[in-house]
Amino acid sequence: MLVSQNQAEAAPQHAFDPLNDAEVARLRADFPILDQEVNGHPLVYLDSGATSQKPECVWEAEQHFYETANAAVHRGAHTLAVEATDRFEDARSAVARFVGAGEREIVWTSNATEALNLIAYSFSNATGGAGGPEAERFRLGPGDEIVATGMEHHANLIPWQELAARTGATFRWIPLTAAATLDMDAARQIVTERTRIVAFTHVSNVLGVVNDVAALVALGRSVGAYTVLDACQSAPHLPLNLRALGVDFAAFSGHKMLGPTGIGALYGRAELLDAMPPFLFGGSMITTVTMEKAEYLPAPQRFEAGTQRIAQAVGFGAAVGYLEEVGMERVADWEHRLGAAMVQGLDSLPGVRLLGPAADSGVERTGTVPFAVEGVHPHDVGQFLDSRGVAVRVGHHCAEPLHRFLGVSASTRASAYLYNTAADVDALLNAVSDVRGFFGVK
Ligand SMILES: Cc1ncc(COP(=O)(O)O)c(C=O)c1O
Structure with missing residues (x-):
């Protein structure tokens, strides 16, 4: 197998x-x-x-939500709002369980692309001084390096190129061998004490090649770098346990794993998500706001500004339930x-x-x-x-x-x-x- x-x-x-x-x-x-x-x-x-x-159960779950429980979540005190919030959070629990994560470690996004950009923008915001002392660890600057690989989807490539350009860090990549696998010998030369982020795909969307996540995580950890896993082509197709793999962050899309379009997820270790500055600002992600400033909720809400993709989350929950059953x-x-x-x-x-x-x-x-x-x-x-x-x-x-x-x-x-x-x-x-x-x- x-x-x-x-x-x-x-x-x-x-x-x-x-x-x-x-x-x-x-x-x-x-x-x-x-x-x-x-x-x-x-x-x-x-x-x-x-x-x-x-599968039918996915759009039926969305339809059932609209027929019986549609309301904004985490807001009103009325019965429908409570029911909608429960279903929204139940879906989060289902997706978290499916990928071996804690509930607070799953942030809803529109898709994997947004999840990867969220990390990159959060690091930029920290570099700009947001998030206070807790966010210092995410600051990047000249002398720091961000490493990706030569087999990335643009969604796990361009956000890092742009982050490097915004912060003055250097962008580098792990090349491929003649056999079209990651060159792990080269990786050991490229990932150094200067490396702050190692971003790589679990499974290539073109080649279908499965990368050695354990080796890449070990390499990233050995130099204290954050690891970012693009799980878009693994979460739908392989058993996945993100905590056991030991990655710091991961991204995947609902629509590639039997779920609706318009919903994806960012995984981040809870301790990191709580310290990272938000990326989008607005309603539903704050504790207090004055005319001068705002304080933010812990993760995942600090990254879920505005009205969420509620029915899509419910559909995503049904999709992972279907996959689990198979x-x-x-x-x-x-x-x-x-x-x-x-x-x-x-x-x-x-x-x-x-x-x-x-x-x-x-x-x-x-x-x-x-x-x-x-x-x-x-x-x-x-x-x-x-x-x-x-x-x-x-x-x-x-x-x-x-x-x-x-x-x-x-x-x-x-x-x-x-x-x-x-x-x-x-x-x-x-x-x-x-x-x-x-x-x-x-
Ligand atoms: C490996 C990989 N990463 C990222 C993405 C981007 O996913 P989305 O377009 O759902 O954001 C894809 C989609 O094809 C992919 O295959």
Whole structure:
């Protein structure tokens, strides 16, 4: 099964019944959108890396909230407001439990991008003097270094470049090896006593490669740096226990893990969140306000200014409940099998080149597989696959530097989730095998 070394330490391992075709067929009934034809073919949705489909229970939870409990949270003393607050906070507890965090350690955001920017802006505000003595530890300046990696999504890259530019710190990155994994020898040279932040993805959204979080956390800690985990492509697909992994911060998006759009989460160790200066200011995040100044609530409310995404949080809670019921070890195992079938199948097609680790590399990866069809632009590949009902992502997938490293400007990416089947993989492989013929490429 697919559980990384560091996950093995993080999550208790126990025997499980692997998912099978019959059970996945039953699960698929919870996703009515999958039961349709696209361009005269059954829809094969292999774009869950961009956004996942949602089971009925997710939008029913949102609808039920609107039908029975809609009100602003943490404000009015009336019955509906209390009920809305309870459901909002229950959802927080559910998401916190799902990722192995405490309730006060989960801050709602719009998505992972906002969560990562929240950290970066909070550090900027501390650098500008906000937050008083407690926030001194987040100050950055010339001589300090922020380290990311060469395989980051832009959401875990640009906020750090900009933070460096705002504070005078230096931005550096860990490069990739020829095998398209993180170069850990280089990492040991790049992360030094000057490093204040080490930001890295758990799973590459392009390559599906699973990084060694334990090693990166140990490296960051050895120099006293804060570690920031982009868990966007791991929280939906692998068992995750953020406290056990020991990261200081993490970010993930609801919409990639069966939840609604418009909701994501920032994880931060409670002690850090309480000391960090807020990023957005306004209602619902203060203790007292005078005409001169304001005092702020502890986390998570200090980071949740204004009226929140209440129904979306409730939907997110339902999504993680659904995943928990299926079991994340089983999800990871199922996707690993689909990913391996895609890797093997694509690798054996003439004129198709896998991008990233070679098929036989043994590198740990999820059900996300990037590839190139020789002589055909990825956009044309994507359109042809769509004509066969197969939905994949094309482009640079918000990871332009990684594509430059791979020597291509764009790629085609198939990404599986728990509702995909072996028949979906066959449909992908059949369609890809016809691409070159269709475009007349010899
Ligand atoms: C690895 C990774 N990080 C960050 C993001 C940004 O997520 P969002 O667009 O939901 O903020 C994505 C989305 O594709 C991603 O795959």
